[in-house]
Amino acid sequence: MKDFLNIYTDPVYSFTFVCIAFFFMIKYVEVIATLKFGIGLMIGTLVMFVLCFMDPVFTKNFYITNDNVPIIYLVFLIAWTTWYALYKGIRNDKRMEEGLPPLEATPENREKVWAWPNLVYTELFAIILGTVFLIGWAVFFKAPLEEPANPTWAPNPAKAPWYFLGLQEMLVYFDPWLAGVLLPGLIVVGLIAIPYIDMNPKGNGYYTFKQRKFAIVTYLFCWLVLWNFLIIIGTVFRGPNWSFYGPFEVWDAHKVVAANNVNISEMLWINTLGVKLPSNIFIREIAGILLTLGYMVLLPVFLTKKIFNFKGAVGKVFNGGFLGKYLKSLGWARYSILIFLVLMSLTLPIKMYLRWLINLKYIVFMPEFEFNI
Amino acid sequence: MSKRTTINRREFFSFLSVGWITFAAAAGGMASLIFRYLYPNVVFEPAMDFVAGRPDDFDDGVDERWKNVFGVWIYKNEGKLVALSNICTHLGCVPTWLPAERKFKCPCHGSGYYANGINFEGPAPRPLERYKVNLDASGQVIVDKTKIFRYEKGEWTHPDSFIVV
Numbered sequence: 001m002k003d004f005l006n007i008y009t010d011p012v013y014s015f016t017f018v019c020i021a022f023f024f025m026i027k028y029v030e031v032i033a034t035l036k037f038g039i040g041l042m043i044g045t046l047v048m049f050v051l052c053f054m055d056p057v058f059t060k061n062f063y064i065t066n067d068n069v070p071i072i073y074l075v076f077l078i079a080w081t082t083w084y085a086l087y088k089g090i091r092n093d094k095r096m097e098e099g100l101p102p103l104e105a106t107p108e109n110r111e112k113v114w115a116w117p118n119l120v121y122t123e124l125f126a127i128i129l130g131t132v133f134l135i136g137w138a139v140f141f142k143a144p145l146e147e148p149a150n151p152t153w154a155p156n157p158a159k160a161p162w163y164f165l166g167l168q169e170m171l172v173y174f175d176p177w178l179a180g181v182l183l184p185g186l187i188v189v190g191l192i193a194i195p196y197i198d199m200n201p202k203g204n205g206y207y208t209f210k211q212r213k214f215a216i217v218t219y220l221f222c223w224l225v226l227w228n229f230l231i232i233i234g235t236v237f238r239g240p241n242w243s244f245y246g247p248f249e250v251w252d253a254h255k256v257v258a259a260n261n262v263n264i265s266e267m268l269w270i271n272t273l274g275v276k277l278p279s280n281i282f283i284r285e286i287a288g289i290l291l292t293l294g295y296m297v298l299l300p301v302f303l304t305k306k307i308f309n310f311k312g313a314v315g316k317v318f319n320g321g322f323l324g325k326y327l328k329s330l331g332w333a334r335y336s337i338l339i340f341l342v343l344m345s346l347t348l349p350i351k352m353y354l355r356w357l358i359n360l361k362y363i364v365f366m367p368e369f370e371f372n373i
Numbered sequence: 374m375s376k377r378t379t380i381n382r383r384e385f386f387s388f389l390s391v392g393w394i395t396f397a398a399a400a401g402g403m404a405s406l407i408f409r410y411l412y413p414n415v416v417f418e419p420a421m422d423f424v425a426g427r428p429d430d431f432d433d434g435v436d437e438r439w440k441n442v443f444g445v446w447i448y449k450n451e452g453k454l455v456a457l458s459n460i461c462t463h464l465g466c467v468p469t470w471l472p473a474e475r476k477f478k479c480p481c482h483g484s485g486y487y488a489n490g491i492n493f494e495g496p497a498p499r500p501l502e503r504y505k506v507n508l509d510a511s512g513q514v515i516v517d518k519t520k521i522f523r524y525e526k527g528e529w530t531h532p533d534s535f536i537v538v
Binding site: 150151152153154155156157158168171172173174175176180240241242243253254256260261361362365367368370372 | 440441442443444459463464466467468469471473474478479480481482483485493494495496498499525526
């Protein structure tokens with residue numbers, strides 16, 4: 001069982017499993033959003049952690065950096081909040097199908113109460129409990145006292161604080177300018193832009209899933225899969241030399257991992273055409289430039305307009321224009337920002353799979369200008 | 374009853390200019406103090422150039438003796454001696470030399486380099502940088518970290534980037 005997990009937690013498998021699991025979570029959301037499933041989820045997570053910590057290798061690797069401990073709360077809290085929001089949303093959706101108002105709109109719930117004392121007391125207790133928890137944590141898990149900083153030496157693996165491990169994992173697949181500056185900046189800008197892009201007035205003041213499906217699914221995919229799962233990969237599945245290690249695998253710094261990466265220009269000119277790289281860098285990178293332009297220019301057109309006319313299931317996917325209906329409701333400015341943000345966030349899984357499957361390093365590679373995509 | 378003072382348009386603008394200039398000067402002075410504060414009086418950093426020893430002191434391959442002091446690997450191969458920077462070209466971590474695998478491997482994002490500094494795995498976009506090396510009058514190798522040579526700019530053929538031994 002442990003060997004099985006060590007093999008299949010390799011990101012190329014586990015990321016795929018998580019994506020499939022996410023798809024099923026959305027498809028069978030009514031099963032997910034039942035009380036039984038919620039309790040089962042919490043117990044299942046607890047049992048998983050207990051079983052993991054019974055393994056000495058896992059425990060040792062996990063505690064190499066003390067700040068990994070919050071990951072445990074993170075997993076619980078995220079599982080809980082996601083489940084709770086879906087539970088409340090589906091409950092309201094069922095009520096609305098029966099013609100009832102959402103639970104938050106019933107007369108007894110519309111009654112107003114004073115912020116003082118009702119809200120402030122709750123906040124006070126939350127603050128006290130939080131402080132007690134932090135003090136207890138500081139007493140039981142002491143901060144490590146390490147040797148003085150040395151600019152010519154780095155620990156192996158050099159792991160960021162746990163909340164940045166997703167970003168660190170992202171940096172494996174991109175140039176630092178993209179994964180360290182542009183994409184994190186876009187995450188912040190995109191989160192700020194959400195209320196301006198999302199014009200759907202439904203769900204104001206009450207939980208719902210079905211009335212806001214696109215918004216919820218897009219957000220949850222980025223949050224659960226692209227952010228939190230990457231944090232878990234960075235915490236549990238990465239060891240010395242930032243190579244992949246299974247959660248129950250001993251960290252051996254001499255593990256041989258073949259990671260020879262090639263650029264798309266080398267694939268085109270050397271491997272396919274069998275000639276030397278052209279000296280003009282724009283001709284050298286032509287394949288990557290065309291692919292990038294196609295992704296950023298042609299794909300949005302394809303997503304907006306129905307272009308082909310296939311019949312049946314093929315047509316559903318390849319005719320294009322699935323997002324076209326949002327163009328009308330959002331207007332072109334909001335719609336183009338939405339498309340841009342969606343495409344930019346999808347670059348991450350695309351680049352990850354290209355790296356895992358065909359060892360692709362960079363699509364456009366111009367170190368002469370420090371411009372690598 | 375206080376006497377009501379009047380001020381004409383010209384005087385108002387003089388006052389305004391004096392006020393703004395004073396404010397700008399004060400703010401600028403404050404900013405320059407803060408800027409100065411960012412640069413310490415004494416920096417305990419290793420010197421940017423150092424005497425590495427005679428070329429015969431080094432065996433063929435990667436030598437780590439100056440890595441922890443100056444952040445430089447000396448690499449000798451095929452009659453050439455070069456000084457490799459120990460800063461990863463991806464995001465500036467410090468790679469580890471793995472003698473068994475004969476490669477440098479960065480612990481942060483897994484970039485890998487051959488012993489000569491050429492990148493071959495992981496996300497590093499370009500090879501490790503090389504520092505200027507030359508021989509002094511007594512035949513000792515001087516490594517000068519203020520001058521770097523980058524492979525992708527074709528600078529590794531520059532005569533200052535290596536010593537023929």
